Structures are given as structure tokens and as C-alpha cells.
Amino acid sequence: MVSLARNSMTIRTLIIDNYDSYTFNLLQLFPEPSNVVIIRNDQFTWPQFVSSVLPHFDNIVISPGPGRPEHPDDFGLCTPLLQAQKDGPDHLRIPIFGVCLGYEGIAHVFGGKIGYAHRIMHGRISQIVRTEQKSSGDVLDHLPVPFWAVRYHSLVVEAESLPACLKVTAYCSEQDADMEALESAPYVSDQGELANGLHNDPANIIPHPPLENDETVDSGKRTLMAFRHESLPLWGVQFHPESICTEYGVRMMSNFSKLTLDWMAKAGKKLRKERIPSSILKLSVVADANMENVMVDGIHNHHELRILPVDIENFSVNSGDLFEEIIASHQNEQIPITWLDSAMKQSPYSKFSTLAVDPAFTISYSTLHKEVTTTSGTASTREYITANETFYDRISSIMSNFNAIPQKVINDGGDCALESLPFRGGLVGYLGYEMKRESLAGYHVPKEQECHCQMHGPDSPTEQNCCRCQEIPDAAFHFVDKYFAFDVKERYIYICCLVKCGQSKFPQVGLSEEASRDWMRNNKQLVLSIAQRLGQSQMETACSSPIPTNSRLPTPPDNKPILKEDIFEPDTTHSKYIDSIKKCIEQIREGESYELCLTTQFRHALHEDIATNACDPQLTKLYTRHLRRNNPAPFSAALSFPTFKMSLMGSSPERFLKVDGNGIVEMKPIKGTVKRCLTCVCDDHPEIDCDMDEECTRQTALEDQRRMQALWSDVKERAENLMIVDLIRNDLAHFCEPKTVSVPKLIHVETYEKVHHLVSTVCAQLRPDIDSVRAVQNSFPPGSMTGAPKLRSVQILDTLEHHIPRGIYSGCLGYFSAGDANSATGKATAEFSVVIRTAIASTKATHVEMSIGAGGAITFLSDPENEWREVLLKTKSVAPSVEEYVENA
Ligand SMILES: C=C(O[C@@H]1C=C(C(=O)O)C=C[C@H]1O)C(=O)O
């Protein structure tokens, strides 16, 4: 065999992407991803491909993907490429490694039949058994027998149809070894850190059970998993070598490289010494560089962040009460509120709660009209961006003015040792789900979602609320330049503002030196007087009565029964939703998707006595007195936008994406949900005589733990999570250094007020030419809200959700913050949560509507009734708070 070491720098690999959500993970298997180019299967015509692309490469990987290899729309260029291997001239011959759809495609072109799998497997781990023990010139050479690999497929190559030229090299036994092994393993919760990267290695979770050897391939107990062509340089595997839970993926790819060199040597082809020309590298579908917006050339001197720390250690106030009073001090005006609330204090993700009520300006956007509205004070301007531009470009360009902002902490003789704040002024708001129209490559807006309203466009007079797509903008942000940051652990409150110190493109942002001093002084007084008053009233309360007397409702106990009457009406009926779930399962069976996050919305019209405008100050109490108490979450939030009469109150547990000052990107997908046990379960234990006391509490806690264990070891829930982890790794590899993508935590249990979830953490190092806005754009919409593969799943969900816009629900909420001059990159940072468990208030012609979205991941293993129950359970994180508010209003 030809030695690879000498030449590894110059093997040039082309990956053809069939619009899968795992293709970019293949990059991690190469020693030098910069020598690999990824193109889409429809990026070139076949003649263009033959003349301008193929000659530049030494080998090709055909990616996985949705659909079937027989469908030209699903397989594109891969079909003529494989036909050329079969019948074509020698100069078109090239080593090819087909993964999943790619593997099925090789079999199909050479005459095999693609059928339905006996067991449909998505995100499950199987043991793969090689049939050839010795090295036979295969991509699986030298791998142990068996090894673990992840499968995402509904279709198979039928073993009896396999043409003689394709030699079986591996199969798998259809046992439930993964399930059995999990039964005896204890769950991992986010309370404890892992000793090592144990969970990145499936072999550590799942012991290797003995293999049965008496079955024939494809008898229903065994499925074909890999083959090689007997004479041509073609290899295929049904499983996914690039999944985080597959073993030896790197070895498979290095085998492929070695086999390529062997073949080239035999065919008399020489390896080129030079690297891939830049004109060809440019074809690769990676995130666009955004150099002019991310160059941080020293400290920008037009703004400085001023921070005044106020020590509130001696006052027994919490951020919620304090912020409620700050809002109330605005005397019942409809003010634009941005409150990013770390309401779940014990969460490791809860550090600061940030409140602002007086933004420098507000910017909102409608995708269908490409209409940007900017409001500053009472003045509003409207403009239309060009067809080639996106709203992401717009916000990226705004944030590029706020890189490397220096800060000054005014210490006033105190001893605060603050280094930096995560939010340093910037854009706070949301990107609704429909912003996918400008982020998801290949997405086509379905006809049913188009808007033909005549009232928009540069020459048309525009009116508020003239069409559905303007009622709630697809995205909206307040530029916050004056705010309060409450350190929930250290009990400091920081009064912060941006101060102007030079010419800026944004003269409306920031205060003058003098105005900033006044603003900070006044607000310090305000904070201290509120803290004193609240501290006092709490002390009095504690002395006199266990029930608070300061007009606040007592925090409801955990076991408060959910109100009997649901005031929320779903957009769909139970039977229609079950029907949609069945259609999802059918799509999955057809190989069109591996997992679909189906959702719906629940609505309630508020009585006019309660509110006539969604920014009615009274409505703030729904957040402060009900939701933040009943369902505190690490990413709780209250936002209001008086310019378009909309507000939202959220209690999301899920981090979408964070980019810090070192350029580290972190995503924390949640998949896997179980209801917590919070009420007496003694009825289930006849041996217990319930005393509603210690024993009862102990049994409740035990049952809660049993549910955590059951969730953690449930293969269906784990598979859902793994599918999204692999999808997110793929998202990150588009705009991060592919080799830095890692999964520090894989499938941990996290506990919230009403539910336990399975949560993973995926991290990577941002490319230097990408800013945090591009990072969000390239990962949007959140994979946990779409399913995988993302593009195909989103298009299927549009139809199955009857083209009702998801709106803010399913999008993301958070901030793009001014960069820190002292951070490693100086670049603007970002932190966003996924908008779930959130009530949205919008002002309709006749009433204020409250809506709550909820959904869940549908896989082939889904039980429709259970899925519907899960949707209802998720609404229960929010709906009872609205109901309670309505009852008490
Ligand atoms: C769709 C929702 O939640 C998403 C789906 C989850 C699941 O399927 O287990 C869990 C968290 C979210 O990513 C929702 O809360 O509405």
C-alpha cells in the first residue's frame, strides 16, 4: 500500500452534499479539512461539473441525505457521476465513498434494489460486524469486530438484490443492545461534572454483548451495512461514520485516502503537490466571510461603557421585585421593556438579569416585503432592502460599529472587582421562525405563505397592521444603551450606559458625559430607595404574617392543581394533530426526514377589561407575579414593543447559541422531555400509609428520580437528542473551525420546574472572518425546533402545520452585545435562547390575543397520543400562569 504520510497534505477531496444536516460533520474525519471542498448536488450541471470541478479532485464522498437515490431531485449530480463510474470513460473514474444515501445510490446505479428497512433506525446505535476479517482493500479494514455506529435510515439496499460486483463487507444484527446496556447504567445529570469525555465514546456507555452468528443477512434480524465494488474504487456504508457516537470514523476516512492513493498509483495518476486552487476552494458551501464587519482594528473611540456598581448585599430584595418596581416607576406608561431574566437562580446559566426601558432606537423587519422600520423616540422611518440583502446583513452592519468598546467602572470608593459584563449594550430582541427565509440555504417560501398586500413598497403609502405579516414583525430589536444588570449570585446591581466620546454613525446611541452622570446618579437613588422600601416591607412581612402583605400573590405551591378549565384553544383539533403526527411518521418511513419537530399554537382572547393593548402596563404583572414565579427558567424574559403593540413573556429553558469574547460558540440543544413528579404518589404504593409528611415527600422525590432515570435510558428520547446534536455540530462546522467542534456534554438530564429534559452542549471556535450575527444566521432556525435534515424537515413542516406562521415561537430571543476592548477578539458577542414556553401578546383589531406555541420531536418511534400529551404538558409551563392572571385581574 502507498504510504499516506508523505502525501496527506495533497489528497484533494470533494464532498457532494445531498442537502443533509450531517454532511459538514464529515470534515472532522479529515486530517486537513482545508483540502476538502463541499458542493451541493445541484450546484452544477453535469457538463459543467465534468469540465470545471471533477478534474481538480482525487476522490469524492457522497453525503447522506433525505429522500431516495432513484429521485433525481434528491440525488442530483450524484446519479450521472455514479453512472459514469459504471459505464463511462476512464477519465471520469474516481474513488468514491458513499455514506447512507450515497451508499444506497451506488447500489441503485449498479442494479440493486432500495427497499424499506425491517427496522427504521434514526439516531440509534448498532453493532457493526465486518464480514472480511483480513485487510481486503476496504474502508473498514483494520477495524475491530464489532464496532458501534449510529444509523439514520428508513431505506436499505435489499441484500438479495445486490449485484455480484458489490461485495458485502459488513452487516448489523437487529438487536436492542443499546437499550439493554442503558437499563443498568445510572443517569448523568447536569449537577455533576463528568470525570472525562466518557460519553463521547459510546463504547463506554454500552458494553459489547456477544453476537449471534446464526442469522442470514437481511432476514429481518440482520441488515446490510457496507459493501465495496470488486474492481472499481467504490465503497459504501449505510451507517454514519461522522456521528459523534460512531467509533472509528477517522480510521474509515484515512482508509479511504489510502485506498485512493493505491488506486491512483495503479491507474498511473499522480498526486498534485500544489493545494486546491482558490477558484475551486471558493465553490465550497461554507458561510460567507464577512471581513469588513469583523475587522477589529483597535479600540473604537466613539463610545465607552460606563458601569456604576451598587452593592445591595444588605437589602433583601430580589431582581424580580426590584425590576418590577423600576418598571412601575414609569407611571404606567407603555414603555419598551427588555428584561432578560435569569429567573431560575440555581441554574448554572443564570448569572445576570438585565433590564432596560428606554432604548436608543427600535428596528423591526418583515421578510415578505423586505421592509425595515426604525423608530427613535416618536420618529419612524421605513425602508426596503434589496432582494440580495438580508436583515442579518443590516444587523451585522449595525453591530460592526460596536466592536472593541472600552469600559470604565465607577467605583465610588466601593470594592467591586468587576472584570466584564456579558451584555455591554447592543441589540436586544427576537428573530421569529420566519427569519428562516433569509438564513436557510435552499429554502423556498411556499406560495401559501406569500403576501400580496399592495400597501408595501417604496412608492406605496404604508399603514400599520395592513396585512398579517406586519402585525408582528418577523424580527425586532431594541438598541439598549442604558440598562441595569443584576448579578443574581453576587448581589450587585450595575447601572450601565454607553457614553459618546467621538463621532459615530449612530448619534442616537449613548449619552453625553454630563447626561450619563445624571442618569446614573438618579437611577442609583431610584434603585437604593426601591431596595430599601422592598427590604423593609419584606422584614415587616416576615415579622407579622407568613402571607405577604405587599399586594403580591403568594408563590403558588408546586402541586397547585392546573386550572380545570383550559382557556386556551389550540389552532388544531386533537384529531387533526394526531393526523399530522401520522403524516410525519409516514414522511420518516419514506426516508424524507429522520425527525420532525411538529408544533401548534394555543390562543386566548383577553377580555377588554383586562387589556386592550398588548403593551398595557398591567400585563407586565402576568410576567412578574405569575410566570416568573410559577415557572422560573434560566432564559426567562419579558419584552415589549409599543410601536407595534406586542409583548412577550417567556420562560425558556433552552440556550440556542452563545458567542463569547474569545470567539467560543456554545449551543445547548434540548430534546427529550418527561413530566416531573411533584405531587403525592402514595396511592401507587399500597404499602405506604400516606401521612402527607416525610415519607410521602421521600416517595415523591424517589418517583421524580425514577422518571429522570427512565428519561435518560429511553432510546427514543436519546435518539432524538443525538440527532439534534449531530445536526448542531453540522451547523457549527459551516462557520467555525471544523476541527474544533466538540461535545463536552452529551445527553445529560436537567431538571426544571415542571419537566426534566435531556440536554447536550456543543462548542466550537468561531472562524475569524465570521461575526456573531453570521453565527446566529447560519444556525437559524434552531435545529431542536425543526428536526433533521433541517431544510427538508422545515419544508415538510410548513405543509403539515398548514402554513400558519410560527411567528416568534420557535425563533430565538436574546442579544447582540457591543464587543469588549479587553476580550480576545474584541468582537460583538451574542446570547440567544430558543423561544419556547413563552406567551406572546399581540394586539388584534378587536382584542389582545395571548398565544402559546408548543410541539415536540416526532420520530418513527413516536406514539401519537403520547406526543399530543407532551404538547399539552409543554403548554402547562405557561398556560396556568395566564389563567391565574386572568382569574385575578
Ligand atoms: C417544541 C418545544 O420544545 C422543543 C422540543 C423538545 C422535545 O421534543 O423534547 C424539547 C425542547 C425543545 O427543543 C416546545 O416546548 O414547544
Ligand SMILES: NC(=O)CC[C@H](N)C(=O)O
Ligand atoms: N441518512 C441518510 O442518508 C438516509 C438515506 C435515505 N433517505 C434513508 O432514509 O434511508
